[in-house]
Amino acid sequence: MKLILFYCFVLGFLSRNTNGDLANKKFPENFRFGVATAAYQIEGAWNEDGKGENVWDRFLHENPFMAGYQNGDVACDSYHKYLEDVQLLKYLGVNHYRFSLSWSRILPTGYVNQVNQAGVDYYKNLISALVENGIEPFVTLVHFDLPQPLQDIGGWPNPQLADYFADYARLAFTLFGDDVKNWMTFNEPKQPCQYGHGYGYFPPGYATDGIGDYLCAHTIIKAHARAYHIYDEEFRSQQNGRISIVLDTYWYEPSSDSDEDKEAAERQRQFTFGWFANPIYHPDGNYPQVMIDRIAERSKQEGFSKSRLPEFTTDEIEYIKGTYDFLSLNTYSTYLVNWTEEYPIGNPSWDADISVTTYQDPSWIGSTSPTLDIVPWGMQKVLSWIDQTYNHPEIFISENGYADNGDLNDSQRIDFLSQYLSNVLLAIFDDGVNVTGYTVWSLIDNFEWLLGYTAKYGLYQVDFDSPNLTRTIKESGEYYNNVIVTKCPVDTCED
Ligand SMILES: *[C@@H]1O[C@H](CO)[C@@H](O)[C@H](O)[C@H]1NC(C)=O
Numbered sequence: 001m002k003l004i005l006f007y008c009f010v011l012g013f014l015s016r017n018t019n020g021d022l023a024n025k026k027f028p029e030n031f032r033f034g035v036a037t038a039a040y041q042i043e044g045a046w047n048e049d050g051k052g053e054n055v056w057d058r059f060l061h062e063n064p065f066m067a068g069y070q071n072g073d074v075a076c077d078s079y080h081k082y083l084e085d086v087q088l089l090k091y092l093g094v095n096h097y098r099f100s101l102s103w104s105r106i107l108p109t110g111y112v113n114q115v116n117q118a119g120v121d122y123y124k125n126l127i128s129a130l131v132e133n134g135i136e137p138f139v140t141l142v143h144f145d146l147p148q149p150l151q152d153i154g155g156w157p158n159p160q161l162a163d164y165f166a167d168y169a170r171l172a173f174t175l176f177g178d179d180v181k182n183w184m185t186f187n188e189p190k191q192p193c194q195y196g197h198g199y200g201y202f203p204p205g206y207a208t209d210g211i212g213d214y215l216c217a218h219t220i221i222k223a224h225a226r227a228y229h230i231y232d233e234e235f236r237s238q239q240n241g242r243i244s245i246v247l248d249t250y251w252y253e254p255s256s257d258s259d260e261d262k263e264a265a266e267r268q269r270q271f272t273f274g275w276f277a278n279p280i281y282h283p284d285g286n287y288p289q290v291m292i293d294r295i296a297e298r299s300k301q302e303g304f305s306k307s308r309l310p311e312f313t314t315d316e317i318e319y320i321k322g323t324y325d326f327l328s329l330n331t332y333s334t335y336l337v338n339w340t341e342e343y344p345i346g347n348p349s350w351d352a353d354i355s356v357t358t359y360q361d362p363s364w365i366g367s368t369s370p371t372l373d374i375v376p377w378g379m380q381k382v383l384s385w386i387d388q389t390y391n392h393p394e395i396f397i398s399e400n401g402y403a404d405n406g407d408l409n410d411s412q413r414i415d416f417l418s419q420y421l422s423n424v425l426l427a428i429f430d431d432g433v434n435v436t437g438y439t440v441w442s443l444i445d446n447f448e449w450l451l452g453y454t455a456k457y458g459l460y461q462v463d464f465d466s467p468n469l470t471r472t473i474k475e476s477g478e479y480y481n482n483v484i485v486t487k488c489p490v491d492t493c494e495d
């Protein structure tokens, strides 16, 4: 059944694609394939067995319209169905499963003074089931879902949160570190900082653009470094694991060959990826110079007494620099960048601090996520740029995937995966980039934040109308299984 289906769609797929985006090379023998999820997006059981409230619980209960009157209260009910999920993973044949811990399930108040044993047991059981089935856990400590009591003291812009995060990280390493060898401190910290404390459409919904977003990032970068050093000093020698932070970026391509457009695209990359990556991954550490200079200059013109971008001390720069064992990247799409006139001085904002124009080419193929056009060549370009900018790190792709309406016959997702995987191969073989793993977002259709349940990313369909939340494999799931077995993203590869 598996093989017959596979050949049906591969034949269809080959006849549709003549665009030169395909590579018929095999992935290296030790290359790792996996899938990803996150606690709030799949677990449900939002207030069961002693779990505390987090910022997404609060935000969507108080502002239900923000996600089209949908939320993660039940989601895929993976809190109860995790053993079924492990069987789905086993069928795919993945090497790893990336999931996140719900901080509020383990520490209902956010603080370590109260540990919820039922929450600890849930993750212990999940991790044991993974290990028994030969699936390596990649664990994210915070995937957007900050405990509400820590928001009540100001959330990430409050520097004290680095201490509370450090307590939680130490507890997680203690509880789970015998079986978990790959840790990720934060998922895409740009999102809660920029959307939550800049534009104001993620929790806590503060529109403090150009100020709160930078403060939020400043604490998160320091909190990440704390967790890294705790792991390094207290756990590494016994547990022998690895730790990193998951950063996301689009590829930003200059819209022309002009020096102005090239400079604008690089500035956009530095403000987006470099903001978090430079302090951690760049040999010099600290924020990118272009951010330091531009935000200082605009702040001055706006009448502030000092830059809106907080400063790291020399000691902090040294403490943060190099706090990674691999570089973990989420990437989905590409934008074009035009040079523009400097935005007028007025209300501060991150966009004005950059002062460029970004857009997607109308001829690109869209997806159900309106901002995420399919641009496979952007994958090779972003990997090569990171390789060159950050001194040839090991790169682990922790998310990449495609949203549609949820059909089982998802040939467009197969096209997407084969083309993006081909561009990973081009980065490895043509550009010498050290990519060691790839992770599909997502294992199952799930709650996609403000898109609710409308954007379906799963290799398995979830029937959200059935009381059972029945999971059914899609054709892309069969395709991915074949990629994992053959190491080849198209029908045949060179040996
Ligand atoms: C970007 O610049 C190109 C010319 O280089 C122009 O054709 C296009 O309209 C510009 N797009 C935007 C969104 O400004």
Ligand SMILES: *[C@@H]1O[C@H](CO)[C@@H](O)[C@H](O)[C@H]1NC(C)=O
Binding pocket: 393, 394, 434, 436
């Ligand atoms: C890639 O990174 C891994 C882990 O750091 C290292 O062992 C390996 O030698 C690197 N490979 C290349 C081709 O640089």
Ligand SMILES: *[C@@H]1O[C@H](CO)[C@@H](O)[C@H](O)[C@H]1NC(C)=O
Binding pocket: 008, 012, 409, 410, 411
């Ligand atoms: C899936 O859809 C494609 C394109 O719409 C079609 O050619 C193919 O026959 C379908 N496959 C199955 C198994 O329904």
Ligand SMILES: *[C@@H]1O[C@H](CO)[C@@H](O)[C@H](O)[C@H]1NC(C)=O
Binding pocket: 084, 468, 470
């Ligand atoms: C519910 O799910 C279980 C496990 O997948 C399955 O065995 C059972 O048949 C399903 N029940 C219904 C009513 O779909």
